[in-house]
Amino acid sequence: AQSVTQPDIHITVSEGASLELRCNYSYGATPYLFWYVQSPGQGLQLLLKYFSGDTLVQGIKGFEAEFKRSQSSFNLRKPSVHWSDAAEYFCAVGDGSNYQLIWGAGTKLIIKP
Amino acid sequence: DVKVTQSSRYLVKRTGEKVFLECVQDMDHENMFWYRQDPGLGLRLIYFSYDVKMKEKGDIPEGYSVSREKKERFSLILESASTNQTSMYLCASTSGQVYNEQFFGPGTRLTVL
Numbered sequence: 001a002q003s004v005t006q007p008d009i010h011i012t013v014s015e016g017a018s019l020e021l022r023c024n025y026s027y028g029a030t031p032y033l034f035w036y037v038q039s040p041g042q043g044l045q046l047l048l049k050y051f052s053g054d055t056l057v058q059g060i061k062g063f064e065a066e067f068k069r070s071q072s073s074f075n076l077r078k079p080s081v082h083w084s085d086a087a088e089y090f091c092a093v094g095d096g097s098n099y100q101l102i103w104g105a106g107t108k109l110i111i112k113p
Numbered sequence: 114d115v116k117v118t119q120s121s122r123y124l125v126k127r128t129g130e131k132v133f134l135e136c137v138q139d140m141d142h143e144n145m146f147w148y149r150q151d152p153g154l155g156l157r158l159i160y161f162s163y164d165v166k167m168k169e170k171g172d173i174p175e176g177y178s179v180s181r182e183k184k185e186r187f188s189l190i191l192e193s194a195s196t197n198q199t200s201m202y203l204c205a206s207t208s209g210q211v212y213n214e215q216f217f218g219p220g221t222r223l224t225v226l
């Protein structure tokens with residue numbers, strides 16, 4: 001069965017520092033991979049997605065993610081975080097056969113001033 | 114501006130009450146979803162619908178039912194609310210390909226006393 005693991009429940013980063021949020025998935029074939037962000041009191045918003053092609057994907061708000069098949073990972077990165085990036089981040093995977101996604105438990109990002 | 118709206122942001126109900134959560138999207142999307150979000154568990158799919166009057170069970174349908182009489186509206190029904198259904202409920206919609214973005218509503222925080 002497919003699964004998604006986000007090993008970090010919370011991450012604290014200083015404003016201006018770089019960020020990497022980890023996501024590992026379990027799936028046999030090439031998955032469809034997504035990162036969503038949930039700001040406080042808001043619904044989820046798509047940051048970026050991967051389904052084929054270039055393994056380095058650019059998203060909104062200066063985020064990027066890299067698909068590494070050998071490591072079954074799709075880590076999210078940002079070179080310099082802003083206080084407005086404080087939110088919860090979710091990784092999700094689909095197999096392309098239907099619209100259902102398997103979601104990670106989420107990583108809460110805390111920004112230190 | 115695309116929009117998914119949910120009927121209530123906060124709801125407090127008593128055990129045994131029948132609860133209706135409504136979701137409306139204005140994007141003419143075929144597919145709509147109801148998720149439950151709990152800390153540490155990510156998003157879990159309750160039901161989804163890929164067309165009017167069509168519904169499919171997700172991972173945790175027990176204790177819930179849904180209704181989709183019109184394309185833009187997808188309702189989640191708790192026939193007899195229980196305290197273990199206290200949670201955040203998120204509605205989403207999407208159209209077209211399976212790797213398309215899911216658009217989320219702001220969520221309804223339901224407390225069952």
